[in-house]
Amino acid sequence: MIDIVKRVLLEEMIDDYPGTVLLVSHDRDFLDRTVSAVIVAEGAGRWNVYAGGYSDMVAQRGEGVTAKSAPKETKAPREKAEAVPSAPKARLTFKDKHALETLPARIATLEAAIRKFAKTIEDPALYAKDRAAFDKASAALAAAQAELSAAEDEWLRLEQLREQAEAR
Secondary structure, X not given: OOOHHHHHHHHHHHHHOOOOOOOOXXXXXXXXXXXXXXXXXXXXXXXXXXXXXXXXXXXXXXXXXXXXHOOOOOOOOOOHHHOXXXXXXXXXXXXXXXXXXXXXXXXXXXXXXXXHHHHHHHOOOHHHHOHXXXXXXXXXXXXXXXXXXXXXXXXXXXXXXXXXXXXX
8 A cells, every 4th residue: 555645646647747657556535536447347358447436337237346246147047846935125214325325425525535635735745734634634635535535435335335225
């Protein structure tokens, strides 16, 4: 994992590069900030291109890229005698519904805070002028990024649960 200053510099370099960059990263926020298309292996030698960043791909595809989303093997249809009882219905609790409604605003707030802290750290003189302020901004940036990642993961989990509940 690279530090914040190098990450911001890398984002700028990628954004300024006039050609094509093939980028592989586990950092969804980094992908959202830098890429204009996401290519996903769908299995069986098929690849799909989705416009936008990782979040856009999830919205278009209906799911993220996880080990669980690997293509399923086709199985012969089961006879009625072998039918497996269906899993219990997925449903959202009141707390889940509330979180699903409030998380987008929380994510936007965290993204704004991250931009603010990153801009503060970008000042090349800050480290020399006020080391404590630099350290404080760096720590706050790292905390905000961790909180943003957790909030995005929770929103994605709840959105998938909501889709499952609506599909049944």
